[in-house]
Amino acid sequence: MSVGMSRRAERRILTPEHVQIRLTPAGLGSRFLALAVDFSITTGLTILLGIATSALLPRGVSQLVFITGGFVISTGYPIFFEVRSQGRTPGKRLNRLRVVDGRGLPITLEQSFVRNVVRALDFLPLFYGLGGLVSLLDRDHRRLGDILADTLVIQERIPLRPEGDVRLDRRFNDLRVPALQRRIRQRVTLEERELLLTLCQRAGRLDDSARYDLMEDVGTWYRKRLDLDLPHLSNENLVRDLTAVLYRQGEG
Numbered sequence: 001m002s003v004g005m006s007r008r009a010e011r012r013i014l015t016p017e018h019v020q021i022r023l024t025p026a027g028l029g030s031r032f033l034a035l036a037v038d039f040s041i042t043t044g045l046t047i048l049l050g051i052a053t054s055a056l057l058p059r060g061v062s063q064l065v066f067i068t069g070g071f072v073i074s075t076g077y078p079i080f081f082e083v084r085s086q087g088r089t090p091g092k093r094l095n096r097l098r099v100v101d102g103r104g105l106p107i108t109l110e111q112s113f114v115r116n117v118v119r120a121l122d123f124l125p126l127f128y129g130l131g132g133l134v135s136l137l138d139r140d141h142r143r144l145g146d147i148l149a150d151t152l153v154i155q156e157r158i159p160l161r162p163e164g165d166v167r168l169d170r171r172f173n174d175l176r177v178p179a180l181q182r183r184i185r186q187r188v189t190l191e192e193r194e195l196l197l198t199l200c201q202r203a204g205r206l207d208d209s210a211r212y213d214l215m216e217d218v219g220t221w222y223r224k225r226l227d228l229d230l231p232h233l234s235n236e237n238l239v240r241d242l243t244a245v246l247y248r249q250g251e252g
Helices: 026-058 059-082 090-094 111-118 129-137 144-150 178-187 188-207 210-226 235-246
Strands: 011-014 020-023 097-100 151-155
Touching: 011 111, 020 178, 026 059, 026 090, 026 097, 059 111, 097 111, 111 144, 111 151, 129 144, 129 151, 144 151, 178 235, 188 235, 210 235
Parallel strands: none
Antiparallel strands: 011 020, 097 151
8 A cells, every 4th residue: 555646645455466456535525525415315214204103103103113213224324325336325426435345345234334333433422523533533534434344435536438449349248147247347346447448448559479368367367256157258358248348338
């Protein structure tokens, strides 16, 4: 991990495959805006729950349901979106933020549960007093929940787009199976997508031997990473088909 030249610290991670991933921790301002959006949504849902329970249930029962439901909404809302939407709640998506594992991998259910349950401590003594203080002291702007769960809220870069003839389009793409496409999009991070696209864009400039060796290494890695059993598919075509799926080409 190293610090970039910009004013904001940049976490750089070198994977075992010698692929460098750059993560830019989100600033406190953008995180606050995302929190405000999500807080407004959960508050609105809780108010609607209170109105419904008070109208349909006896007072004592409605209060119990309201307290339980309010806790489920406030805790379950971020966990649901972080696990199912690649680390993005609606507030984070609006502000181009995403929460990831400390190594840049997708956040797990266990990590999301820990960081959101600990939010109760971050909230103390009043509206994220402790969490804000910890975020100011931590170089990656992590609150206590992020530190304990080993997670990081990052600023998403604008994803690269294919330019020119990248030779991604093939008549037959073995990765078009819907279940397999979902697995690919869930497991491959934005940084890895950009790596794959860059590889395909530059492959034509490499000599045949160098391109073959590089595609073999990358293709072998993603066969294991995505549990792909496609022995008839060469590693180079696997890389190109994988990139085509991630950038939604060749799906007609």
